[in-house]
């Protein structure tokens with residue numbers, strides 16, 4: 001039974017919809033005691049998960065129920081911010097009505113960043129500390145994003161992942177959250193939000209903290225959560241364009257060793273041996289790095305707190321760590337940091353970053369608007385004429401095309417599959433049409449009347 005559920009989730013192409021894109025079936029391991037649904041949505045401006053929890057509560061809970069069964073878990077917990085009042089009420093209502101079968105709870109999070117970081121979330125909601133460099137399953141927990149749970153519920157109905165919920169916000173005329181086919185061009189999404197309200201503009205895919213600047217011609221993938229339009233000269237856009245060489249140069253010239261980057265680092269506050277001020281000191285001194293200064297890069301999750309919030313000079317230990325991580329990967333150096341007996345710092349409760357202060361620090365307070373989920377989703381779907389589906393959209397093996405150019409495909413049909421036994425999920429056609437290209441991305445064009 002459990003294997004059947006896992007295979008159904010794999011075949012539907014379900015991956016973490018919240019950023020990482022890890023294949024969900026591979027997380028469904030025996031031994032999990034708790035399935036924790038991550039509804040924190042802690043990146044400023046994003047609005048997908050809180051609205052799914054409010055409007056698609058039944059499906060999210062159904063997905064959670066499936067995950068609990070697949071893992072043989074004892075409990076399911078939905079963690080979301082207390083400030084998502086309507087969603088909290090709806091989830092509690094359905095659970096109290098018995099929709100959960102009695103084994104589910106709600107945990108209300110504070111309004112801080114990064115409440116949705118897996119290590120932070122598991123500690124906040126369950127009081128468990130995941131070891132350094134470790135996974136939630138090491139403390140008996142499987143974490144799944146809200147939209148991932150929603151997709152698991154659809155998978156049980158035989159419906160693969162062909163659509164994505166995306167918040168389109170920032171400097172657009174009408175911020176919205178939409179459900180669109182995977183593969184639609186970002187520039188087409190901008191039209192759904194009334195178009196950019198500024199010129200020239202730049203686009204961030206993801207949240208303001210962990211997202212990246214993208215070309216609007218790029219497609220929406222299974223992990224796209226937000227599209228944020230900003231004036232091209234917005235300070236955050238300049239920050240997104242910074243590189244590790246610029247970060248090192250700034251560290252050399254102005255780092256004053258105040259330690260704010262270390263004192264506010266969310267992983268450090270959980271007890272991880274991560275001290276970003278030491279890497280900026282090493283860069284500044286020009287001396288050879290000590291081994292522990294280098295390998296602590298493994299513990300950095302690029303949350304952006306050190307550079308976007310903590311450092312008075314805007315120095316980015318994060319970018320320096322990213323560069324070190326690349327070098328360590330090339331040299332195949334394993335992560336030596338695996339401490340499990342971690343003690344959160346006493347000051348932790350006072351050092352969480354309030355979301356509103358973060359918004360102001362990022363210069364985004366003028367863009368803090370609702371982005372309502374558009375009800376008439378089907379009409380949006382019909383307007384899409386072409387989709388571009390990168391073969392690599394998730395962690396694991398890259399699926400290989402199983403259709404050819406010129407072939408007609410139907411929405412939901414498998415168009416690329418991973419080799420047997422490899423970690424990975426198949427890719428499905430997100431619209432019906434004719435295949436125009438198969439690699440490195442698949443292009444499907446709608447022909448005639450649908």
Ligand code: SF4
Pocket residue numbers: 254255256257258259260261262276277280310311312313314315316317
């Ligand atoms: S916060 Fe900035 S100035 Fe202070 S130690 Fe860290 S990098 Fe240096």
Ligand code: SF4
Pocket residue numbers: 261264265266267268274276299300301302303304305306307317318321
């Ligand atoms: S980006 Fe900075 S604050 Fe975040 S985990 Fe890495 S070192 Fe810590």
